[in-house]
Amino acid sequence: MLPQLLLCRNLARSVLRTWSRGASNSETTQDDVIVDFDDPEHLPLPEYPKRPNEPLNKRKQRLLYQSRKRGMLENDxxxxTFADKYLKDFNEAQTEVYDxxxxxxSNDWDIYYWATGVKPTPQQYNTEIMKLLKEHVRNAEKVTRFRQPELTYYL
Structure with missing residues (x-):
């Protein structure tokens, strides 16, 4: 099995190298360079840009949308439902923590596992907002959550 995986990896590298060289006749840009990391645990991840001057109502609108469009249905x-229930009442500091x-x-599964208690929450994210999210996930009221709530706007 291991030789087959190595063969696939080497084939993929050679195809990508060939593609990046022949993709265009223009000069190679930074996006064309293929970087192969042997240690996937230490991949450099881009940082999410901070928005210090974003008005609170605009930030809440952005977070409401981002809470709905996560890429995995479980977190959606x-x-x-968490943002619909609590975000409108968050102050600026709580909104920043949620943001x-x-x-x-970088991995939505981490948020899901922390909120559901499958994995322990790292100290950095073990905040009052995470505790509120965990309480929301426990669903003591037994609310059915088959659909996302209707969009609301904070003006």
Whole structure:
């Protein structure tokens, strides 16, 4: 099995190298360079840009949308219902913590596992907002969450 995986990896590298060289006749740009990391645990990840001057109502609108469009249905349902229930009442500091949580974590499965208690929450994200999210996930009221709530706008 291992020789087949190595063969596939080497084939993919050679195809990508050939493609990046022959993709255009223009000069090679930074986007054309293929970088291969042997240690996927230490991949450099881009940081989410901070928006210090963003008005609070605009930030809440952005977070409401981002809570709905996560890329995985589980978090779409959990975070959209959470944002619908709590985001409108968050102050500026709480809103910033929520922003850091949903945009600072590079893997949505981490948020899901932390919120559901499958994995322990790292100290950096173990905040009052995460505790509120965990309470929301426990769903003591037994609310059915098959659909995302209707969009609301904070003016």
């Amino acid at each position: 349902l959990l975070l959209s 850091d949580l949903i945009n600072g974590v």
